[in-house]
Amino acid sequence: MTTQDTTSSVPNKRGSSALQMGPRKKASSSDPLVSHGRHFGRTVFALCNYPSLLTNGVLRLEQIEDIPLEDFPAEERREHRVFEQLLESYPGLLERLKDGSEEEILHVGELIGKGAAGARGDDTKTLKSAILDWISPKGEAIRPPLHRNSKIDRGFNHDLTGSLLCPAGLDWNDPQTKEKLRSGEMLVCGDQWPIFLYAHHAYDPEDPWCGLLRSRLLVYAYKHVFTSPSSVDREPKATRSGNARLHGMNSVTIASLAYIATQVRFALSSSSVFSRTDTTTDSETFYHSLLDLLEDPEEYKEIDELLTWWNRQVFPTSSAAKRPISANSALSKIRQKRMALKQASNPVSS
DNA sequence: GCCTGCGCTCATATTTTAAC
DNA sequence: GTTAAAATATGAGCGCAGGC
DSSP states (O other): OOOOOTTOSGGGGGGOOTTOOSSOOOOOTTSHHHHHHHHHHHHTOOSSOHHHHHHHHHHHHHHTTTSOGGGSOHHHHHHHHHHHHHHHHSTTHHHHHHHSOHHHHHHHHHHHHHHHHHHHHHHHHHHHHHHHHHHSOTTSOOSSOOOSSOOTTOGGGSHHHHHHHSBTTSOTTSHHHHHHHHHTSSOOOTTSOBGGGBGGGOOOTTOTTTTBTOOHHHHHHHHHHHTOGGGSSSSOOOSSOOHHHHTTOOSOOHHHHHHHHHHHHHHHSSOSSOOTTOTTTOHHHHHHHHHHHHTOGGGHHHHHHHHHHHHHHHOTTSHHHHSOOOHHHHHHHHHHHHHHHHHHHOTTTO
């Protein structure tokens, strides 16, 4: 059996995975794994094929008894880190996967994937409308108006959304640049970060970290999804727990920042359908490019500062807002967990 | 204490879109 | 044309606040 590409949507389509055999259990929405999948997708890893992630993860647990994880390709190392975080976040899952059949592993993956996709769909839907309130000039209407239910006028088709999506380093006010972006002559890839990621929408080529991921728009979107829609720009009115409280979340995660940035980028775009593999929106490349930076150990100082800043914005009363979280200590925690998992998967050899 | 309204999450059914 | 994924519409139900 070979590992599957968890980033590809192909194995999931039409149930054509080679591993898919016989009658399958129906994914029940009331299963706790679905609820867990909702939060896991938002905060740990959003864009992947979960059945393949689990299948590959279980296989790799056996392989890393002989081959150190460091010898695997970068993509597989990241995938395995996600797999380990999933095991850590859901007690009893490792045993369930180890003892379960291939069908059971796929079923668990489908439940988690169903939750992650459901949450993503909910967030896409609500942000589509809410984002117009946040980008409107204070006290004024957007001119020409943008529709709440249709995105056809957004993206580079509109001055406001175009100026926010314009890649940092390019000048939206330059008529030639604007025209090239509008006509599609200049294609924007996922790793060309838009200016809305930066505080006050200002990019400093001499200091690329300056203001990165600290824009008001991102904070609004983050609060909308994680604390509550009413907590965005006024005193919270919520009488029901928001997503963060529901899932015991009291600090910002790296992946949740990348997730929100991806959602905002999609909400500003003219694309009507969120698709990981869509080459026009290129959401998957964008999401991964942010994760690449935020998981880079060499950038831990800036990342520490960024996470502390975010915790103050979103969870001002939590201890995480007062005490910086060390990215390095997070990495060492992952390594410690990996050792523990290795021992658990092979108790005889330990 | 009970009732009601509100803001919210989540589930389900249906429709739309896109890949094959 | 078939199928799966995503978007959308709708409603159930939770939990808190405020009025009685």
